[in-house]
Amino acid sequence: MSDHSSEPVGPVEAYEPPYYVAVFTAVRTESRRGYSETNARMEDLVKDIPGYLGMDHAQTPGGLGITVGYFRDAEALTEWRSNAEHRGAQRRGRDEWYRSYTLHVAKVERSHGFVRERGPAAG
Amino acid sequence: MSDHSSEPVGPVEAYEPPYYVAVFTAVRTESRRGYSETNARMEDLVKDIPGYLGMDHAQTPGGLGITVGYFRDAEALTEWRSNAEHRGAQRRGRDEWYRSYTLHVAKVERSHGFVRERGPAAG
Numbered sequence: 594m595s596d597h598s599s600e601p602v603g604p605v606e607a608y609e610p611p612y613y614v615a616v617f618t619a620v621r622t623e624s625r626r627g628y629s630e631t632n633a634r635m636e637d638l639v640k641d642i643p644g645y646l647g648m649d650h651a652q653t654p655g656g657l658g659i660t661v662g663y664f665r666d667a668e669a670l671t672e673w674r675s676n677a678e679h680r681g682a683q684r685r686g687r688d689e690w691y692r693s694y695t696l697h698v699a700k701v702e703r704s705h706g707f708v709r710e711r712g713p714a715a716g
Numbered sequence: 717m718s719d720h721s722s723e724p725v726g727p728v729e730a731y732e733p734p735y736y737v738a739v740f741t742a743v744r745t746e747s748r749r750g751y752s753e754t755n756a757r758m759e760d761l762v763k764d765i766p767g768y769l770g771m772d773h774a775q776t777p778g779g780l781g782i783t784v785g786y787f788r789d790a791e792a793l794t795e796w797r798s799n800a801e802h803r804g805a806q807r808r809g810r811d812e813w814y815r816s817y818t819l820h821v822a823k824v825e826r827s828h829g830f831v832r833e834r835g836p837a838a839g
Contacts, residue, residue: 603816604780604816604818605741607820614737614739614820616737618728650780651774651775651776651782652774654777657726657727657774658774661739661741661784663820691830692832693726693727693829694829695727695729695827695828695830696730696828696829697730697737697826697827698824698827699736699823700822702821702822702823703819703820703821704819704820704821705818705819706817707816708815709745709810709815
């Protein structure tokens with residue numbers, strides 16, 4: 594859920610369905626106290642969940658942030674959702690960091706990926 | 717799929733499941749020729765699809781872009797996927813605009829939203 598702007602980027606690749614996506618779309622408040630630290634901690638913590646597959650994040654400056662978490666099955670999501678430290682972070686998000694958000698939890702039925710070959714447009 | 721950075725922001729709200737999300741995650745090439753115009757045209761075009769519910773987009777500058785389209789049912793997605801003009805735009809995306817992308821099509825099983833009440837953190 595961090596900005597990732599200094600990290601090498603590339604979308605999480607398509608897995609073989611079925612798997613789960615948790616799509617979290619949010620607009621932030623002005624409050625940034627503790628946000629980055631908590632984000633970093635959550636990114637570490639989620640990696641310990643069996644069945645966690647990866648995460649994509651994009652953030653329009655001053656605008657919408659979208660985080661997509663990928664999980665092998667519903668059990669992995671349930672474990673992440675019921676993690677006590679994660680629940681504490683969610684509470685703090687509602688109290689301080691988010692103006693509004695939506696969460697969509699969905700089972701992937703179809704996926705595919707594309708990686709371009711070297712060509713003039715690759716720049 | 718445009719940057720939306722000058723538009724008022726707020727995530728698409730939670731709908732009553734089931735509905736579908738199409739999660740498109742992409743890294744762009746340097747090529748921008750025709751991209752904005754095609755994006756704007758696609759955003760207009762998708763609104764004519766019966767069952768289209770909305771779209772969220774976030775773009776990390778120089779990094780990952782995530783577009784999430786929401787659709788009431790699989791039929792709406794099929795109609796959008798088979799739209800001739802949309803298919804042409806997808807071809808052009810592979811030829812010119814995208815270095816890599818992934819598409820995940822998923823059926824939403826659970827969703828919820830949050831909008832903060834006025835408070836000190838709202839700034």
